[in-house]
Each structure stands twice: as structure tokens, then as C-alpha cells.
Amino acid sequence: MGGKVIAKDSLGEFVSKLSERYRIFGPRKKGTEWIFDEVRSAEEMDLRYSTTILPPRKFFIPTSERIFSFKMDGGVEEPEERDGPSLIFGIHSCDLNALLLLDMVFLEGEFPSPSYARRRERTALVALTCIDPSENCFCESMGTGPSPAGGYDVLLTDLGREYLAESGSRRGEEMLALAKGRAVTAADLEGKAKAIECAKSKFKKKVDLKGIDELFLRNLDNPVWKRLGEKDLACGICVNSCPTCFCFDVRDQLDFPMVGGVRYKEWDACVLLEFSQVALGGNFRRDRAARIRQFIGHNLGWGGASQFREFKGRAKCVGCGRCIRYCPAGIDLTEVVKELRGI
Ligand code: SF4
Ligand code: SF4
Incomplete structure (x- = not known):
């Protein structure tokens, strides 16, 4: 061209x-x-x-x-x-x-x-x-x-x-x-x-991607998740500012007196409690620790692995830094990777 x-x-x-x-x-x-x-x-x-x-x-x-x-x-x-x-x-x-x-x-x-x-x-x-x-x-x-x-x-x-x-x-x-x-x-x-x-030459942060999916899968029970869960505010800013997050919820809004309505979809976020809520009040990620592990793990760890076929082996994170810049609790996924690697 x-x-x-x-x-x-x-x-x-x-x-x-x-x-x-x-x-x-x-x-x-x-x-x-x-x-x-x-x-x-x-x-x-x-x-x-x-x-x-x-x-x-x-x-x-x-x-x-x-x-x-x-x-x-x-x-x-x-x-x-x-x-x-x-x-x-x-x-x-x-x-x-x-x-x-x-x-x-x-x-x-x-x-x-x-x-x-x-x-x-x-x-x-x-x-x-x-x-x-x-x-x-x-x-x-x-x-x-x-x-x-x-x-x-x-x-x-x-x-x-x-x-x-x-x-x-x-x-x-x-x-x-x-x-x-x-x-x-x-x-x-x-x-x-x-x-x-x-x-x-100006980049100050980096993520070492070598073996990263195994690193995350080996560390599902690492105490780092509990500590991050205690800091995390479950505000959803990280997900909403992420350029590759794509989860949505589907809702119906009924007209009064219920002759019709609108079905719409809106952004949803895995770090929110309601995201994982299922019928009869069950919730498979009730803890904030499990939810922050999901956000970081999907972006850097198992995002490219076989469970999530959509990215064909590539990490979901593109390194824009927004979730770090806007997180009110100061959670930084590049630091989490270092901690999991014991650096
Ligand atoms: S740094 Fe990665 S995980 Fe964070 S908002 Fe950007 S693309 Fe998403
Ligand atoms: S922006 Fe920070 S505090 Fe808010 S949900 Fe994400 S990780 Fe938790």
C-alpha cells in the first residue's frame, strides 16, 4: 500500500x-x-x-x-x-x-x-x-x-x-x-x-509472557488473590475501561401496563458480585478474591489458553494500562504477575 x-x-x-x-x-x-x-x-x-x-x-x-x-x-x-x-x-x-x-x-x-x-x-x-x-x-x-x-x-x-x-x-x-x-x-x-x-525505550512496565497460562493455572490458590480481594472495591472500573472486555447482560424492560417492552443488552463486569449470580441465589464467584483472579487471569493467563478459544492463543490484554491508571485501589496486574513469579 x-x-x-x-x-x-x-x-x-x-x-x-x-x-x-x-x-x-x-x-x-x-x-x-x-x-x-x-x-x-x-x-x-x-x-x-x-x-x-x-x-x-x-x-x-x-x-x-x-x-x-x-x-x-x-x-x-x-x-x-x-x-x-x-x-x-x-x-x-x-x-x-x-x-x-x-x-x-x-x-x-x-x-x-x-x-x-x-x-x-x-x-x-x-x-x-x-x-x-x-x-x-x-x-x-x-x-x-x-x-x-x-x-x-x-x-x-x-x-x-x-x-x-x-x-x-x-x-x-x-x-x-x-x-x-x-x-x-x-x-x-x-x-x-x-x-x-x-x-x-520509554516503557516502564512490562509483562513476561513466557509460560504465563501455566503460571496462572498453577497459582489458583496463591495467597495473592486473598490479599487483592481485601483491597479490591468491586467498582468495575477496570473492566469498563478495558478495550477488550466484552461481557454483557441481557435484560427486558416492560412497558406499563405490560403490553410490550424492550430487550436490551448492556456492559457487564466479572468483578461485580451479580455477574456470577445464577438461579436461586447461587453465586460461583461470591468472593472478591475469586473475581479479581478471574479478571487478571482472563486477561493475562488463561485468556489465551484453550478454555477461551476465541483469542486463538493470544493474551486478551493489549497492555493499554487503563486498569492500572484508573483502579482506585492501586491494583496493578503487571505487579501481580511479578508476585506470582516470585520476583
Ligand atoms: S492493561 Fe490489559 S487488562 Fe488492563 S485495561 Fe488494558 S487491556 Fe485491559
Ligand atoms: S478498578 Fe480496582 S478496585 Fe475497582 S473492581 Fe477493578 S481491581 Fe477492583
């Missing part, structure tokens, strides 16, 4: 042209943090952002969504999707790789989701090489960053006064045709390689 080098001064014009074709969502500063939000110009985005509070999965799996409306006499109506093409601008490598993992569940898995497939299809992705990882990031050790190997339409890499823009799809080629820029030289590709090496 081709590429262009775009002067930073010309990025605004490029975004403006893209906005004629797409609804654009980009990283925007909110207080001391960042969110992915709708933008109409390049000036509204902060492309030096660290991590957004919620990952871009919110665009593909909304926090709550109607599956269908029903009438008690038998009528069922599915919601109509009227949204046009959209574009996520500036998605980091970890979050892009998270989408590729979600694709394994919702596009290639046993129960594909038509609504997820529609949203993926209509959403273009402009990725961004991460040149300034935050103190909690560890994507390099998870093999998901700091620059993506694929899965994007366009990949931007900051070269100082210019962006190297590489297309990764036919849609990306069409998008780049709208940008003013010059041809890519060998020096630009070298500049990209240097930017990636420089980013790699």
Missing part, C-alpha cells in the same frame, strides 16, 4: 476533507484526561494524548443497546441502523489491536454479532504510532505496540514537522488521495523506525 508525508500545517485541511465523508471521533482533552469524542476539525483533537478514559470499543459495543422491542401479542421489531460512515482518528496501537481481538469474538466467533459487524464495516480507522507511552503502558511486551502492524486504513507517525501517512487498505488509499503531501523517502521510513525505537 502507498503513503504520503503530510506537513503538520496541512493536517487541518486533510481532516476537513475527511469530515465531508465521515463523522469523525478523535482524542479530545477532558479535564486532566482524554476521551474519544466527535470533532469537526484537527484543532479540536490532541494527538499527543496519553490514553482515553473509555476505549474505542464504546463505538462498536455501546454501553447499552436495544436488541429489539416486543409486544406481548407476538410482534417483534429490531432497531433500524441509520448511522452513516464514521472515522476514528488517532487510535493507538493497543486499542487497534484490541479491536482485532474483538473481531475474533464478534465477527469470527461462534456467535457473530450483526450490529458489531455493521459498525466495524462503516467505521474507518486512522491509527497513530504511539511516541510517548504513559507510565502505565506495556503494549510492547504484549506485542501490540507502540506501532500497529496492520488493521488500520491509515497509519500516522509523527516525524516532527510532518506526519508519515501510510495506507493499509483500499479505503485508506482513497482517504490519502484527499491529503496534500509529498512522496515518502527512505529517510522518512528511517525516521519512523527511530520514533518507534525511542518510544520503546
